[in-house]
Amino acid sequence: MSGTFVGMPVFPPPTHPAFPPPTHPAFPAAARNAVRDTTLRGNLRHATHTIRAKRANAVAEVSDWAELREAGKRIKDHTLRHLDRHLEQLEESVTAAGGTVHWAVDADEANRIVTELVKATGESEVVKVKSMATQETGLNEALEAEGIAAYETDLAELIVQLGEDRPSHILVPAIHRNRGEIREIFAREMSEWGRPAPEGLTDAPAELAEAARLHLREKFLRAKVGVSGANFMVAETGTLVVVESEGNGRMCLTLPETLISVVGIEKTVPTWRDLEVFLQTLPRSSTAERMNPYTSMWTGTTDEDGPRNFHLVLLDNGRTDALSDEVGRQALRCIRCSACLNVCPVYERAGGHAYGSVYPGPIGAILSPQLRGTGSEIDASLPYASSLCGACYEVCPVAIDIPEVLVHLRERVAQGGEVTRNGNKVVLKPAKGHAAERAAMRAARWAFARPGALRTGQRLASRTRRLHPRTLPGPGRAWSGTRDLPPVPAEPFRDWWQRTQGGKGAAK
Ligand code: SF4
Secondary structure (H helix, E strand, O other): OHHHHOOOOOOOOOOOOOOOOOOOOOHHHHHHHHHOOHHHHHHHHHHHHHHHHHHHHHHHOOOOHHHHHHHHHHHHHHHHHOHHHHHHHHHHHHHHOOOEEEEEOOHHHHHHHHHHHHHHHOOOEEEEOOOHHHHHHOHHHHHHHOOOEEEEOOHHHHHHHHOOOOOOOOOOOOOOOOHHHHHHHHHHHHHHHOOOOOOOOOOOHHHHHHHHHHHHHHHHHHOOEEEEOOOEEEOOOOEEEEEEOOOHHHHHHHOOOEEEEEEEHHHEEOOHHHHHHHHHHHHHHHOOOOOOOEEEEEEOOOOOOOOOEEEEEEEOOOHHHHHOOOOHHHHHHOOOOOHHHHHOHHHHHHOOHHHOOOOOHHHHHHHHHHHHEOOOHHHHHHHHOOOOOOHHHHHOOOOOOHHHHHHHHHHHHHHHOOEEEEOOEEEEOOOOOOHHHHHHHHHHHHHHOOHHHHHHHHHHHHHOHHHOOOOOOHHHHHHHHOOOOOOOOOOOHHHHHHHHHOOOOOOO
């Protein structure tokens, strides 16, 4: 069958725009531009509302969903607490099964390892399974710099790659594109990189899928090296698991002679028993499917089938920094289902590109500042990219309290100053800006530490309440211009309590 493609013309390798760009504006500025794009807003609204409704129905069918959610949370927490032990066990299991394990402290090291492994095969192209970890490290760009072409094979990733675009959603990276736009991209670009789109291609989903299938098939059959991520890694057997809906992952994982998987260390689960929970919650939370269509599992190498060489690159890239934060570490429970994106009112309007990260939406707002630090404009602004409505927490299948982490990170930005990652070291810089906020906090601390002064101040505020302005002066004007200041009560609570409760309790 592969003979069909002998003598296929060699096409120029795909190019990849740097993502995030070297300088990305803060979230408010990026979001302001995005909300003006009515096509984008329409595409996002349609897509997120459709997925969100389907997910709600799929979850409602499961009578023990709350128990599954709690079990997922506990498994992840327990694993993260003993991650060192589970990773060592994983390494032993993978090695015993014929694989080779590599450890990468950051993105550069991961990219260097993968590039050298590909070069050692003598190949100059790879096919890729959809992988957030390799997007995070910018692997495609690193390979391109070394003359190695990386072809995305997930349908949505293919659309993004052909369009020289950037992903805007974890599960559906081309969610910002509608069918007409996809047809145009296929018709215009496919011939540049391989098999052209069929003549007279329309925007019917079946035709678009068939065009992608034909275009990708020649790449699957030619490729000698596959690159993947993994949804889970089972420590007790060294088994990796990829959960996908199209079957492209299965092709990449089984056809090439060499398979290289780049996986974040937090994707470890101790046992197969643990996997059982996530294989129930992930499909329903992400694609609203009762059971996942293609679940590929592999353990090292086998003589009869699949790749002859298997390499696992375990990626840290800020994860151990996040792990050391008692509040923030819960972000590492994430199984990348995207449910939080699909219910988020901010994501629905701003879209994924405004987050300046491969991880957009609520999970991106808490994960990116922890993995990258808050030293850049965009990362320092991400914890504020939320209304704290809590919808993300409600739908999260591993119960990550995203609003709690957002508030925690806001505190870090406001009080601790900028945090930058300098190699492995977290460096605190003195905070710039937020001076008014810090002054207000200092005044509040002084008053709350002096009950007598607080009482006097409250009584004074009550007696003069008719004189209070309805808007704040100076830098507070913008804030109060869009909000109603709460009225000061005629009688302070403490006095009311004293008068009505006769001094019972603690109000003094
Ligand atoms: S934070 Fe929760 S809801 Fe959001 S992608 Fe991760 S697991 Fe899914």
